[in-house]
Amino acid sequence: DTAVSQTPKYLVTQMGNDKSIKCEQNLGHDTMYWYKQDSKKFLKIMFSYNNKELIINETVPNRFSPKSPDKAHLNLHINSLELGDSAVYFCASGHDRGNYGYTFGSGTRLTVV
């Protein structure tokens, strides 16, 4: 059983398109995250939801909109895609407090052409 699953794994799309990435976790964690990893492997937090409530919203263009229908799901919608959006997007889950690390999904490799 996959603990944190993301779809799709690969996404190639043209500039200006709108796309969505979906994430689901079956670990019972109360918090889910979106991270962006650039070509140099730097992981940067984008958003975090705790029990469907947005708790972290870093400086991210408003073309990016997260949605959490329930605490097991967190989706990311991106409008008007730009070349600079090309990266690997990771979903992760964990607990907001305490001595917990995250469980990451396998990532969605987005390429904007």
Next chain:
Amino acid sequence: QKEVEQDPGPLSVPEGAIVSLNCTYSNSAFQYFMWYRQYSRKGPELLMYTYSSGNKEDGRFTAQVDKSSKYISLFIRDSQPSDSATYLCAMRRDAGKSTFGDGTTLTVKP
């Protein structure tokens, strides 16, 4: 200045060597310290986590935290080719996001 600085690497060692991976940080509010391993084209996986200063051992891996110096390390003994990956340190306060280092890519040569 970044909150978390990680030795950049890359690092290449022969099989069986002892590897030391290091991070420094500036935010004294960080309480929890983690190491993740990321294989190529995979998501990071949690390797170890620690709370407060001291050492924590798990098999060939030892995590060390020195809060007075704001310095953490991961030691890998008897390194194996299967340890070849990017290692990311991460840290967090009691609540909220984890802040990651930039990662160190390790290659262990047979």
